[in-house]
Amino acid sequence: MIIPMVCGDSGGSEQNRSDEVILCPVCQKEGNHVRNVTVRHLVKKELAGKAGQCDYRICMNEKCDVAYYSEDLSIIFEKEDLKVPLWYKEDASPRYACYCSRITEEDVIRAVREQKITEMNAIRKHYDPEAKCQCNVKNPTGKCCTNAFNSFIKKAPDGE
Ligand SMILES: [Zn+2]
Numbered sequence: 001m002i003i004p005m006v007c008g009d010s011g012g013s014e015q016n017r018s019d020e021v022i023l024c025p026v027c028q029k030e031g032n033h034v035r036n037v038t039v040r041h042l043v044k045k046e047l048a049g050k051a052g053q054c055d056y057r058i059c060m061n062e063k064c065d066v067a068y069y070s071e072d073l074s075i076i077f078e079k080e081d082l083k084v085p086l087w088y089k090e091d092a093s094p095r096y097a098c099y100c101s102r103i104t105e106e107d108v109i110r111a112v113r114e115q116k117i118t119e120m121n122a123i124r125k126h127y128d129p130e131a132k133c134q135c136n137v138k139n140p141t142g143k144c145c146t147n148a149f150n151s152f153i154k155k156a157p158d159g160e
Helices: 036-042 045-051 104-113 120-127 146-155
Strands: 032-034 056-058 066-070 076-078 096-098
Touching: 032 104, 036 045, 036 066, 096 104, 096 146, 104 120, 104 146, 120 146
Parallel strands: none
Antiparallel strands: 032 056, 056 066, 066 076
């Protein structure tokens, strides 16, 4: 982790850079915009204070160790700095499909194969009848888990 200074202390002015392309400083791939609140919730407790006020990018490269980098590149959080594994990183374990209900890839595959449920919300209800969507603070991408969830459903072989 590299923390040379506190980012984004510009008096709380809301800069909207979310459309800007900002490459991961390690792998040079384009990262997706993630709000500060999401990063604060996902990094380990002792690191949350280092997150500053700025927004971040999440590195979507499965082989890269970087999880988040600040938009001014002054702060990098690696995947080990997070409370939960990043589902798409190659060594993620467990691989969560839904962070809100803690449903893993295996749970999804089991529901598809054994319960013949192939619809995301039905699978969610199956495991967590009280499921509430809190993806903005629970999912590391800050977005809803639909894409990950559906990719696991598609991946689940039909069984016999
Ligand atoms: Zn990267």
